[in-house]
Amino acid sequence: MTQIVTLKGVSKSFGALTVTDAVDLAVESGEALGIIGPNGAGKSTLFNLIGGALQPSEGRIYWQDRDITDLPAAQRCRLGIGRSFQIPHPFVGMTVYENLLTAAIFGGDAQSAPQTCRRVLELTGLMPKANLQAGSLGLLERKRLEMARALATSPKVLLLDEIAGGLTEAECHALVATIRDIHASGMAVIWIEHVVHALLAVVERLVVIDRGALVAQGDPKAVMADPMVQQLYLGIDADDAA
Incomplete structure (x- = not known):
């Protein structure tokens, strides 16, 4: 390897x-x-x-x-190189999907960002929460979102x-x-x-x-x-x- x-x-x-x-x-x-x-x-x-x-x-x-x-x-x-942080700090006024979309675009692949976000939502179990505001999530979902935002940068x-x-x-x-x-x-x-x-x-x-x-x-x-x-x-x- x-x-x-x-x-x-x-x-x-x-x-x-x-x-x-x-x-x-x-x-x-x-x-x-x-x-x-x-x-x-x-x-x-x-x-x-x-x-x-x-x-x-x-x-x-x-x-x-x-x-x-x-x-x-x-x-x-x-x-x-994607990174999550110990204390999650999502964009609380944005939805889970919007948080991921922002990360995917920042990662440099705007064209495939929607497909990337859907894949990450499924992988992290956040698909049912996709349209909820990040500020409404509990701790486990915030941790998942923190990881998902890192994953969205591919x-x-x-x-x-x-x-x-x-x-x-x-x-x-x-x-x-x-x-x-x-x-x-x-x-x-x-x-x-x-x-x-x-x-x-x-x-x-x-x-x-x-x-x-x-x-x-x-x-x-x-x-x-x-x-x-x-x-x-x-x-x-x-x-x-x-």
Whole structure:
């Protein structure tokens, strides 16, 4: 498989504070990658660097073989990087369909935007809500809409930032089923999540970040069984784990 997003030595500092520390990471086309770490570990900053909301202080970012380090977020979106945000902020006075149409046109394909929107509405289960104002939606539907807006830009890589947070168990299961369908379509997914059981139900590889640095990666079950990861993320001492 080909590498679609690659980070080489990527760091981000704000003054004396380093929030991303020399990260090397490659994501393959069609891969489902999970990212975990304590609060403040730098996970969302990593997404901001991949998506173009932030520029790295050091290192380079590649889209396939193209250096995109200096490209703004809008151009990265049109290349194929779609992103959802932890807190949904839809256009509340517009309908669900209008939100998707805006995203599809922003993604650069105005001619096929209506067909794209219909496909995304069906994929995310939002078709029955298509003509409702976004401001009337409950939390699960807003989360789905946040993901759907990213999908409407026709991405090749979908960045999901803690999309399962705040959902009930049943809602979480429903969302996981949708993300599985998205991944099964061949789309690469990079998912930051604190709801670990949801993440493990989808991802094929797991990365752990602490203090801006990548500290572990590999098979999800093996990573979660690592005593260092249990101590770092779950607060389990190695002696207790044994």
